[in-house]
Amino acid sequence: MRVLYDVNQQGISMLIPCYNEEPIISHTIKGLMNLDYDNFEVIFINDGSEDSTFTLLYDLLDLAIIENYALSLLSNEVKGIYQSNKYPFIYVIDKYNGGKADSLNVGTLCSKKELILTMDADCVLEKNALLSMNKVFDDKDVIASGGVIHIMQMFKLDNKLKKIVLMQALDYIKGFYIYKSSLAYNNALSIISGAFGIFKKSIIFEVGGFKTGLGEDIDITLKFQEYGKKHNKKLVFNKNAICYTECPENLKELSKQRIRWQKGFIDAILNNSSFLFKNIFKSNVCFYMIIDALLSNSFATIVFIINVILILAKIIYNYPLYLFIYYVNTILFNIFSSIIAIRSAKKNIPNLKTKILYSMIIFDMIFFQFLRIFFFIIGTVTYYFDNKNWNKVSRTNNSYKL
Numbered sequence: 001m002r003v004l005y006d007v008n009q010q011g012i013s014m015l016i017p018c019y020n021e022e023p024i025i026s027h028t029i030k031g032l033m034n035l036d037y038d039n040f041e042v043i044f045i046n047d048g049s050e051d052s053t054f055t056l057l058y059d060l061l062d063l064a065i066i067e068n069y070a071l072s073l074l075s076n077e078v079k080g081i082y083q084s085n086k087y088p089f090i091y092v093i094d095k096y097n098g099g100k101a102d103s104l105n106v107g108t109l110c111s112k113k114e115l116i117l118t119m120d121a122d123c124v125l126e127k128n129a130l131l132s133m134n135k136v137f138d139d140k141d142v143i144a145s146g147g148v149i150h151i152m153q154m155f156k157l158d159n160k161l162k163k164i165v166l167m168q169a170l171d172y173i174k175g176f177y178i179y180k181s182s183l184a185y186n187n188a189l190s191i192i193s194g195a196f197g198i199f200k201k202s203i204i205f206e207v208g209g210f211k212t213g214l215g216e217d218i219d220i221t222l223k224f225q226e227y228g229k230k231h232n233k234k235l236v237f238n239k240n241a242i243c244y245t246e247c248p249e250n251l252k253e254l255s256k257q258r259i260r261w262q263k264g265f266i267d268a269i270l271n272n273s274s275f276l277f278k279n280i281f282k283s284n285v286c287f288y289m290i291i292d293a294l295l296s297n298s299f300a301t302i303v304f305i306i307n308v309i310l311i312l313a314k315i316i317y318n319y320p321l322y323l324f325i326y327y328v329n330t331i332l333f334n335i336f337s338s339i340i341a342i343r344s345a346k347k348n349i350p351n352l353k354t355k356i357l358y359s360m361i362i363f364d365m366i367f368f369q370f371l372r373i374f375f376f377i378i379g380t381v382t383y384y385f386d387n388k389n390w391n392k393v394s395r396t397n398n399s400y401k402l
Contacts, residue, residue: 262379
């Protein structure tokens with residue numbers, strides 16, 4: 001039977017790599033049922049999970065094994081390809097462990113739609129997220145887009161929120177509504193998050209697919225930017241497409257995540273160094289990636305240490321008034337940018353708990369700023385000793401009201 005779709009809806013294949021996702025996979029499936037879109041398929045890629053992820057998928061979706069044109073190409077990696085009897089638009093690829101990028105490449109080969117959406121297994125999309133992304137790709141010059149990611153714990157049913165979760169929620173809000181918005185405005189988007197990004201499939205093949213290793217989302221974004229520069233195409237940021245993801249709930253898990261991010265960043269810089277440095281004054285993304293991201297992280301660390309020294313010097317030796325004025329201006333700038341970001345987020349999500357986020361601004365400037373720098377240093381140093389370990393963050397069993 002032929003399925004008819006709205007002619008204005010472009011086909012979207014959602015790829016969801018899974019590795020030991022037993023605690024949250026049922027929640028992920030429920031989230032898919034609420035999407036306001038017709039022309040899409042979902043492909044779960046079970047990447048050799050050691051828990052009951054595949055068993056849960058099999059039972060919850062009522063899977064049946066199918067023959068697939070891509071299976072012959074992937075016979076060394078794939079155990080089987082399945083389709084849901086309950087939800088025929090959902091497929092599951094059961095494969096041997098090869099990592100996230102490998103899972104995305106396998107999923108891309110098996111997909112049937114023209115747009116590839118990558119999403120983490122702990123994520124849930126806002127009801128209209130696909131419709132919003134569909135509008136973005138009405139512009140034929142757009143080849144990739146990323147949406148906004150919010151912390152899912154902000155919508156817990158029990159309302160018990162840890163400070164470390166709240167600080168991450170504020171960090172995400174500033175990162176997307178201030179930093180990413182600014183980069184996108186200047187055509188310098190350097191990272192489309194792997195948690196929620198959408199790419200034209202034909203170009204994924206042209207640029208060589210997702211790179212196995214750390215930082216596959218940064219790497220594929222830079223490859224698309226290089227392609228866009230050659231063919232006069234663009235990558236855009238869509239603040240109206242919203243995704244929710246879980247964040248670490250303790251310092252140990254947070255350190256694993258942020259150190260991994262820094263390792264991925266360095267890995268992507270090194271693997272794309274030729275493109276970045278050759279075009280540093282020819283492409284906004286190359287300039288911002290090297291100057292604003294690479295050097296600013298190093299510079300921020302140095303400045304933070306100098307600031308601590310100067311504050312102590314001010315207290316002990318009574319340094320001049322201009323130092324005090326400098327610190328006041330720095331604090332005011334941080335407060336102002338945080339307020340702007342929170343207000344912007346509130347427009348998109350009316351039920352966002354903003355009062356408690358405002359109370360986190362000072363904590364963010366003092367405590368979380370220190371943590372960011374600490375993770376930057378550790379991630380940078382340890383990359384050169386261990387750039388293979390993924391350090392997967394543990395999942396929770398929280399209940400949410402989104």
